[in-house]
Amino acid sequence: MGEAFEGEEVLGWGGTVWLGVLWVDGLGRGRSGFGDICMKYRTYLIFGAPGAGKGTQGKILGSIPRFFHCACGDVFRSLDTRTPVGQAFLEYSSRGQLVPDEITVKLWMAVIGDMVGLHKFKPDIDALVLDGIPRNREQAEIMTNVIDVRRVFHLTCPDREALITRLKKRAVKENRFDDANDEVIRKRLTTYENESKPVLEYYGESKVCHIDATQAPVAVAHRILSEILANP
Ligand code: ADP
Numbered sequence: 001m002g003e004a005f006e007g008e009e010v011l012g013w014g015g016t017v018w019l020g021v022l023w024v025d026g027l028g029r030g031r032s033g034f035g036d037i038c039m040k041y042r043t044y045l046i047f048g049a050p051g052a053g054k055g056t057q058g059k060i061l062g063s064i065p066r067f068f069h070c071a072c073g074d075v076f077r078s079l080d081t082r083t084p085v086g087q088a089f090l091e092y093s094s095r096g097q098l099v100p101d102e103i104t105v106k107l108w109m110a111v112i113g114d115m116v117g118l119h120k121f122k123p124d125i126d127a128l129v130l131d132g133i134p135r136n137r138e139q140a141e142i143m144t145n146v147i148d149v150r151r152v153f154h155l156t157c158p159d160r161e162a163l164i165t166r167l168k169k170r171a172v173k174e175n176r177f178d179d180a181n182d183e184v185i186r187k188r189l190t191t192y193e194n195e196s197k198p199v200l201e202y203y204g205e206s207k208v209c210h211i212d213a214t215q216a217p218v219a220v221a222h223r224i225l226s227e228i229l230a231n232p
Pocket of ligand 1: 049050051054073076092093094096098131132135188
């Protein structure tokens, strides 16, 4: 953790976080500490409804050198459930709701900061692949000074029942408690429609690439990689 810059507002969730290349305060405002030059993370977003395959595609991309994958849901699931943030995750996710923005973005920034500190994510040479965050407009706004979003890969699956079938399979295979219950699944899909989808408008159609998520994973990955290669 670093000191706040002179005149910096002291924020409820702990002031500034050292991200290796820039200082980021609790509102996601970054400063490099070298004059006014501020380096944002080159970022690709994997976006879509629960069950659309964000995690699968994120992992594929993250296995390629010079890409670093971070899934917000995995960050939450790795928490000790005895901690306040772990408790908040259990409480909200078990109801199919989003964890409050302040907790989520603070946690995400701390984790990314750790990854930079450990040299797992090297922002000067690696692209960041995010799935599950930003998950609403407010999070996108908070993160705007930290991430330079190059492309949003929107994995589309208008067939809700197909998503529900995928989620139920995942409940068994991955032991996901939030996928096990019909009511929670439906609530999560509604949360996605009402709260997450506006993120697409926030970034604008020119940045969004719609991809049919019902295709085989290899076909989706092929499309994502072609887009990145065509517009690096
Ligand atoms: P999925 O995309 O399949 O719903 P995730 O693993 O991304 O699953 O997320 C699981 C749960 O974790 C969400 O339903 C939500 O409660 C919480 N969560 C994950 N990411 C965020 C986020 N960015 N903001 C708020 N809550 C989140």
